[in-house]
Amino acid sequence: MRSRLTAVVVNALLIVFALIALAPLLWMVSVSFMPHGESNSFPPPLLPSVATLDSYRQLFARDGMGSYLANSALIASAVTLLSLAFNLSAGYAFAKLQFTGRDRLFKTLLGALVIPGQVAMIPLFLLMKWLGLVNTYGGVIVPALAGIFGIFLVRQYARSIPDELLEAARIDGAGELRIFVRIVLPLLKPIIVTLAIFTFLASWNDFMWPLIVLSDQAYQTLPVALASLSREHVMDNELMMAGAVVTVTPVLLLFLALQRYYIEGLLLGGVKG
């Protein structure tokens, strides 16, 4: 009897938590379909009187949302694909290949994880200016091509690959690159998926660095463009909510599809043992 009451309380509280977590997102979707100006009324409407795509049309036709969306997709995809190649080979080497200075080097990298990225941003901006990469896709992509956290994640996972397997391939005369591509990469598949979602989401959602290095509208990503739109159209809620929907939907869908890998990676990176 008592435990049934507790069960009701536990589940009711979970429903409250879920409502609080999802309410702003649901309201965002609802307002984005409202006719212009409807959201600026009291009491605040929960659902549009008539659903319309006007705000989306205006975003894409007048405010260039299509090009921001393309920029975001291009940058996040390029960063994900290229950094995967760099982080995977480095993570595997730190886990499985013997080379002089390996452990000291890895410790140094781990130590550098405590340095906040923003410390590097000002000289990085000057470096990018010198390289001619300010206001280019490269300005965002190049610094993100390798990451200490990604290397750490791959190394943690690659340590479980049996050395016997690699030795056997070496005795059979396989070259190191061949071993990496043919034997190691297939075994690393789960961590590849994990790292790919992590990188894609982080790149898509990134704000401060793209804001600094992409002042030219032609190259701006969705978060940077949305921030500047929101400073222009402070009162145009329908438009802003439609912009938020366009920005958030791709990452939410990606997360929903590959949730299991994302959560596993989060635990692998945060907690060991």
Add this chain to the structure above:
Amino acid sequence: MNRWTNEAPKAPRVMSQSSRTGWLFVSPALLIIGVFFMLPVLAAFVLSLTDFDLYALADSGNLRFVGFGNYIDLLQTPMFWKSLGNTFYFVVVGVPLSIAVSLAAALLLDSKLARFKGLFRTALFAPVVTTIVAVAVIWRYFFHTRYGLVNYSLGFVGIDPIDWLGDANWSMPTIILFAVWKNFGYNMIILLAGLQAIPGDLYEAARIDGASFWRQLRHITLPLLKPTMLLVAIITTSGYFQMFAEPYVMTRGGPLQSTTSVLYFMFEEGFKWWNLGRASAVAFLLFVLILGVTALMLRSGRVDDDSAPTTKVAPGSAPARGRST
């Protein structure tokens, strides 16, 4: 852990061959990290000792070495102290609140009585993966003084409309609520894993002894969860010190500079006024501050840690959140 790595060193020639392979595999990543991260970090310190500004940007002949001048100058700048105070406010109130909410959610999800656990876990985690700029725009509307759903709901319990983002007393609490909403799911997942690592027979024994839920929480759950709590506390603290997007989108640092964080101050110094030397000094001070505070937390957490840890703090595992600042 494996018999290959523990063996005696192989013949020198073989060593150098495999050594070269290893270096070849790590060098592309090392090159990127070295040139685009390590080098700029070192350069930031050098830059912070100069008066690099708009004139130096045009012609490096205008650059002068000023020693610790920027640092001394900053310590006499009221706006720097104000931004530091705001950041501490955000950290000191925001971190415990975030962890408390995460723990409550994790305990609920861990309960044997909870239904549809997978579904709830996904729903509660969803805000974490959203784009901070986009959801900050939503919250600005959500907390709108006249048309916001929050004030409308509060009206039902007789609370007059609050000027959430326009009143200097309410702006920071509103941003803290936003941060808790956005981030609690992350720590919830880590704490949930910590909870699941606690052996079930401990609770079984406690139940037989008739211990209440609160007693079990105090004497079993919390002590055994301490290493995990320390981990999430350090990750969250270091992340919250780096707040930037929230004030940039929601308040522009206002009203009355009540939400100007250290990084927002750095951004304005550097990329609005182009005082890049001074901005580098701000960045470095923030770094030292984060390092000091997290080291202090780590030490105080370890000193009185005599319970058997179920999980260990992985050194430097902080930026997993991919927090987009």
